[in-house]
Amino acid sequence: MxxxxxxxxxxxxxxxxxxxxxxxxxxxxxxxxxxxxxxxxxxxxxxxxxxxxxxxxxxxxxxxxxxxxxxxxxxxxxxxxxxxxxxxxxxxxxxxxxxxxxxxxxxxxxxxxxxxxxxxxxxxxxxxxxxxxxxxxxxGYAKARIPKVRTGKKVAVIGSGPSGLAAADQLNKRGHLVTVFERDDKAGGLLRYGIPNMKLEKQVIDRKIAIMEEEGVVFKTGCNVGKDIKASSILKEFDRVILTCGASNPRDIRAEGRDAKGIYFAVDFLKSTTKALWANNMELKDGTYISAKGKRVMVIGGGDTGNDCVGTSMRHGAKSMLQLEMLPKAPDERAEDNPWPEWPKVCKTDYGQEESAAVFGQDPRVYTTTVKEFVKDSKGNVCKAVLVKLDSKTDEKTGRKMMAEVPGSEYTVEVDLVLIAAGFLGSESYVTKAFGVEVNERTNVATKDEEYETNVKNVFAAGDMHRGQSLVVWAIREGREVAREVDLSLMGYTNLSVQ
The missing domain is CATH 1.10.1060.10 (Alpha-helical ferredoxin)
Structure with a gap:
């Protein structure tokens, strides 16, 4: 000090x-x-x-x-x-x-x-x-450092989000031959297509990917393992396989009229903007993305992804903004039962909400509210939404707290574009079935506690696919930990550090 x-x-x-x-x-x-x-x-x-x-x-x-x-x-x-x-x-x-x-x-x-x-x-x-x-x-400190010794062991990493990248980086440093398979056109996973440019510009990802490639990591993009490439061929070619495909199943909204046009999952909305920007030198061209320009936007979900939808819509030029949260507003300061150093359960106003408030004069969030029905116009487009207030109640059978509709609290709002940011449900079944790995009740890949090897020999899993939807920093930690476990299984010992 x-x-x-x-x-x-x-x-x-x-x-x-x-x-x-x-x-x-x-x-x-x-x-x-x-x-x-x-x-x-x-x-x-x-x-x-x-x-x-x-x-x-x-x-x-x-x-x-x-x-x-x-x-x-x-x-x-x-x-x-x-x-x-x-x-x-x-x-x-x-x-x-x-x-x-x-x-x-x-x-x-x-x-x-x-x-x-x-x-x-x-x-x-x-x-x-x-x-x-x-x-x-x-x-010039953050330069490529090519391993001096190679083990000859081959590892396949399926998915190039933060967990997959961390695992690949660690194992390559150890001297193993690492190939990363990514189904999208560019590496990065969540970092590239789940996080908007204004939070993470994509050249920052490319800068690091280029260093990893120089160090020996091989990236194969546009390769959808489990569909384009058989799992059996991957298992035959590589000594170990790590599944880091993320928790990419978006949670849907069950409401009448859900099939109306103009309702999208947040990840599809955000991805379309990122791809359009990349293709047109950071300029948006009409018809190349899902646009919120001039539209009355409703975002369902109050987390980081919901906020990113608000911020992206503001940059499109939305006509109005509404963001629904099922839970009550958190306190502005720590409650007595939430002392330091616990994570502070307080209300956070993020960049998108700040921008909406600056333009429209008020915070876009409405709490303890959800959608009961989507209303279509004559062409099948969403034009209105029937909302209902919620209240916390205790289930008499299970004793669990739940949010229940308040009778008679329905009201209608006009909307042209609905973005569902209600979280994710877990791994995609075509990947888990292709490799034959077991999943738990949350459809995350199942392993023993604090371990990463699946029920299939030589197949490991990490990141959101393993722990469920979480933060980038947790994904990196799991990537480092699975790399250590894989290295130990390959070499009989490991000098890879996880902290």
Whole structure:
């Protein structure tokens, strides 16, 4: 700890966000990094406390407290305070394969568990992480490091989201021959087609993929294993197989009129915009994507994906915005039964909601509400939605809490475009059936607790396909852990670290 009074001497400073009405005119990232000198002072705010919950990643009351990757936060905060950015980079990548991703899209679990944040503002750890990795690219530290020794063992990774990429990166570093199969036209999975450009510009993904390719990882895109390529051929060619295909089954809405035109799953909506931008040099051309321009948009779901739909619709030029959440609004501050260092169960207003409020004068979210019916016009297009209020009740048979309709609370709103962002249900059956792996009641691939090998010998699973829909940082952790388990099964020992 270089400056014991740093958290007293310096106030928290973070990357500045462009004003909402300006940033909705483009699809680029909209935060301005701090100058290097200011970022170093932010490193001085880290207290190097005796029990650094920021890097603990432990579960408290069913929620993660601190970074699941166990990032060495106090160490690299202190290093940047002393201006040693290169060493800070090496400490950062010791636990995190992709800080260029997490510093942009992670909800910063480290900051929510920061001891400094108990009474004051937490350390701007995510901005410091961003500064470290971008400095490493600028100064040439983040370059390819080709393994000097190859084992001759071949590993197939099915799916190129954050979990698959992490597993591939780790196993390639170990010297194994890794091939990543991706059914889409470009690698990245969720990172590329599930997260909008304004949160993660796609050249950031391509920059890292290019380094991995230089290091020896082979990417085969446009290859849909289980359909275009038989699982049996993969099992025959490779010594080990890792399934990291994500939890890509979107949860649907059961309501009368669901077959109306103009109702889309969020992932299809977001993907269409990303592909259109990429194909037209970051410009949207009419007819090339699912458009919200001039439409009355209703987003069903209040999570990150729902917010991304709101932000994307605002950039399209939506006429109005409504976002439905089934649950009640969370408190603005921690409740007494939600103490630090638990994850704070408080209301979060994200970038999309900020933008909608700036344009339309109010937060787009409506709580304890769901859709009861979609109404079609004469051409079969959705034109209205019948909404109903919900209330929390206890099921008399099971004792479980549930949200039930409030009788007589129905009301109708006009809508032209409905985006369903109600979460995901688990792995896709054609992949699990092709490899013959067992799934649990949530359709996630089943393994023993804290292990990754499936019921099929030499076939492993990790990421959302294994744990269910989760954060990028959890996917990276599972990718690192499955890589260690695969390496051990191949070599009889392993020196791969997971923390």
């Amino acid at each position: 270089g400056k014991p009074t740093g958290f007293i001497d310096y106030k928290r400073q973070d990357k500045a966000a462009e004003e909402p009405k300006k940033r909705i005119k483009h699809f680029r990232e909209f935060h301005t990094p701090l100058p290097k000198e200011e970022q170093e002072l932010q490193g001085a705010r880290c207290m190097a406390c005796g029990v650094p919950f920021c890097q603990s990643g432990q579960m408290i009351s069913g929620m993660a407290s601190g970074c699941p990757l166990h990032n060495l936060v106090p160490e690299w905060n202190d290093l940047i305070y002393h201006g040693n950015w290169e060493e800070a980079y090496y400490r950062l990548i010791k636990t995190n394969n992709f800080p260029e991703f997490t510093s942009r899209v992670c909800p910063a679990l480290c900051e929510k568990a920061c001891t400094c944040g108990l009474h004051e503002d937490p350390v701007s750890t995510q901005a410091n992480e961003y500064g470290i990795i971008e400095s490493a690219y600028d100064l």
